[in-house]
Structure formats: structure tokens, C-alpha cells
Ligand SMILES: Nc1ncnc2c1ncn2[C@@H]1O[C@H](COP(=O)(O)OP(=O)(O)OP(=O)(O)O)[C@@H](O)[C@H]1O
């Protein structure tokens with residue numbers, strides 16, 4: 001597979017923080033692949049996702065390069081879908097769900113409002129939102145956290161982006177819905193050639209679904225490569241420890257130690 005994006009020497013530092021959240025990352029994103037980003041809490045996964053999408057907060061400093069094969073960076077919302085870790089961050093509280101899911105399709109696919117509304121309804125059905133016609137007319141605060149998460153995924157996919165960056169997009173969902181969304185994403189990767197970069201702390205999900213994985217720790221890339229090579233035969237001692245312990249990566253180390 002050819003590299004869609006070559007990330008070289010990438011570092012990111014938030015305003016007012018002396019220590020970089022990401023340090024000197026070299027990583028390729030291949031066109032049409034499922035790339036899993038794994039690492040414990042605070043390891044820089046969301047920072048990487050936001051850096052790739054150009055969505056870091058104001059004042060953050062980025063060094064290094066991201067070379068896109070298409071010449072310029074994909075436009076978020078049109079060529080690139082992004083699902084935030086916190087689904088409320090993806091949704092506008094004063095617009096209905098229908099307006100938000102339809103907007104991307106209308107603007108970027110050139111659909112009429114009517115066609116875009118139909119597309120929004122289809123997308124909500126595909127992410128298994130119950131009673132999608134009613135949800136279209138609702139505002140984000142009227143939905144449960146799991147529904148908001150699914151709506152955020154639908155909104156990110158509505159304009160058929162070439163690349164989707166999903167930050168813990170399914171972790172708030174129960175196993176069955178998670179499996180359905182994973183199969184939808186799988187379909188989009190296989191049939192539409194979408195590139196998927198997904199962040200997860202679920203090693204089992206990554207090993208079953210990813211083509212390649214990248215392991216992060218303390219803002220650094222520990223190891224990256226094909227899923228079989230990294231998760232079955234890890235070269236790195238940290239990756240070995242991580243797999244051997246099968247610990248829940250959602251808990252930061254300090255809290256985990258205190259709790260045990
Ligand atoms: N907006 C921000 N301002 C300042 N520092 C931040 C901000 N967001 C994250 N950080 C810091 O950057 C580092 C990496 O955080 P990041 O959110 O990228 O980790 P993560 O791997 O996504 O963690 P989690 O699994 O908990 O979501 C952490 O030390 C974090 O405290």
C-alpha cells in the first residue's frame with residue numbers, strides 16, 4: 001500500500017505546557033488501511049489525531065512534517081471525517097441532529113436539502129440509532145451519551161470522507177452496537193476504499209480489526225507495523241508487557257496503581 005500521509009519528526013506542544021504531548025513521531029498512514037493507535041491514557045493518541053486533522057487548540061505548537069500524497073492536507077468535514085473522543089465536542093448544541101448530519105452531505109456532496117435529509121436518515125439507520133426519524137429532529141442534549149456517539153459517527157461519515165479519524169469512537173457503546181459499527185466501518189474501508197485511523201485502548205478490538213497498529217507511550221511512538229507482526233511477535237519490551245498484562249489502558253497508571 002502506498003503512503004497517504006508520511007508523518008516525519010512530528011512534535012506537538014500545548015500552550016503553557018513545557019513538555020511536548022508528542023515527540024518526534026515518524027509514522028506512515030497507508031491509503032485504504034485500518035490503522036489502530038494504541039496506548040495508555042495520556043500517551044498522546046488524541047493529540048496525534050487532532051494534529052493530523054489540524055484541530056489542535058489555539059496556541060499549540062507543531063513541529064515536523066505531514067506529507068500528503070494528494071499534495072495538500074484533506075479538508076476536515078469533506079475529505080476527512082473526525083469523531084472526537086467526547087461526542088459532545090463533535091456536535092453543535094443549538095442545531096438539530098438532522099441539520100448537523102445533513103449539513104456535511106449538503107455542502108460537500110452538493111445534495112439538495114431534501115436529499116441531504118434522506119442521507120442523514122440513512123446514516124442514522126446505518127449507525128443503528130433507534131427511531132432515527134425522531135432523532136433527526138432532536139437536539140444533542142436530548143440524546144443519551146451512546147446515541148450522541150453514534151450520531152457523531154454518522155455526521156463524520158455523511159460526506160463520504162476518504163479518511164476517517166475516530167478517537168475512541170465506539171468505547172462508550174455496548175458490545176453489540178460496537179460490533180455493528182465496526183462492521184459498518186469495515187464495509188466502508190473495503191467497499192469505498194476509506195482510510196481509517198482509529199484510536200482505541202482495546203487491544204482485542206485492534207488485533208481483530210486493524211491492518212496495522214502503532215503503539216504510543218508518553219508521547220512517543222514505541223512501535224508500528226502490521227498487526228500480526230506487532231501484536232503476535234512484539235519486538236518492543238513495552239508492547240510485550242502491554243499485551244502480557246492485558247490491562248485496561250483506559251486508566252492512567254497512577255490511578256491504576258492506587259486502585260490495586
Ligand atoms: N488541551 C490540552 N491542553 C494541555 N494539555 C493537554 C491537552 N490535551 C491533552 N493534553 C496533555 O497531552 C498529553 C497527551 O494527552 P492525549 O489527550 O493526547 O492522551 P490520550 O492518549 O488521548 O489519552 P486518553 O486515553 O486518556 O484519551 C497528556 O499529558 C495530556 O495531559
Ligand SMILES: [Mg+2]
Pocket residue numbers: 045046047085167
Ligand atoms: Mg484521548
